[in-house]
Amino acid sequence: MAGGQGSRLGSSAPKGCYDIGLPSHKSLFQLQAERIARLQEVAEKEAGKPAGSVVVPWYIMTSGPTRKETEAFFNKSKFFGLNPKNVTFFDQGEPGRATADGLSLTANRAGTLPCLTMDGKVLLDSTSRVAEAPDGNGGLYAALRAPISSSDKSRTVLSDLADRKVLYVHAYAVDNCLVKVADPVFIGYCISKQVECAAKVVPKTLPTESVGVFARRGDKFSVVEYSEITKEQAEQRDPRTGELAFRAGNIVNHFYTTTFLQHTEAFEEELAFHIARKKIPHVDLESGQGVKPAKPNGMKLELFVFDVFPFTKHFAVFEVARDEEFSPLKNAPGTGSDDPETSRRDLLSQHRRFLERAGAVVKDGVEIEISPLVTYAGEGLEAVKGKTFTRSGVVSSVEELDVLAA
Incomplete structure (x- = not known):
């Protein structure tokens, strides 16, 4: 899910193109592409298959404002070494309907919905145009059924998955630099549990942390x-452990069977909008002048990917370690949380742990960035056992690690 722009980061580029400040200056897209490439290689070795025979297809959901720039970024980067035939771009916001409080609205092609006043009237952006806002990532499911391109109306993401005989799908948000793309452990767990849908979670750190929680x-x-x-609910504690009672934090990291995705259309009209009360610029109808409110004056309506979960018959929750799998990029540089600096710190800290778990010593202050092409989750680093690393640097092969060792 890569439809977001980097406006909160102070960037005009799509968020997946963002450079979090790593020594290599790799973008989020490149990190994820290289994880896919490494996973394909590991799978081939594990299964004894020839090089190039394992394919993990990648479907990237963009939005109206980000589609062209995202595709141009991939073309310029030569798809980061992946076969372009296995990378598919599609837009969120294809026609899809949902209902809330008796109001029926249809998302348009750009993935937006009208903004409303607090009493439910439509706000205008100008005297001749309705004020609109993104309709949320819940547009994913309708987008899977929509034509991928205007030149081929018959090809959709769902039809492509069927043609490739793909049975299981991993979906995630682009802004997490630690995401394990197509995580074989998570997918294997879900298959073993025979669930149709599942979610990764991390324990909430504080009652006030701005993440949703899983609950029944x-x-x-x-x-x-x-x-x-x-x-009161956010602060409630489990009397047995002292942990937060509602602590399973949502990190937008999900598993689906393709069979389930093919059936979401049957209950889409039952999905309810989430209301976000926001400061919405609009035009005053009497004066025709633009208004920039100082406090929330209206409602934005959104659908989220998790809105389908109550419709599942077999669901699972899979808890993972936050420092290994979740470091979102939300805020502008220097904010102090969920910003480029924390993303950079968390990824380099993980690479340090990879080396230390393999038996190496990494001196204080040394920062070593290991390419995902070298290791997906710390595997394949046996050669560093007993070595001490005293120099910082970027590593693109196991052999290059020797250069940084004492």
């Missing part, structure tokens, strides 16, 4: 957004 409403799994949970 009746016998159905769902995500309760941080804006929808009460202060």
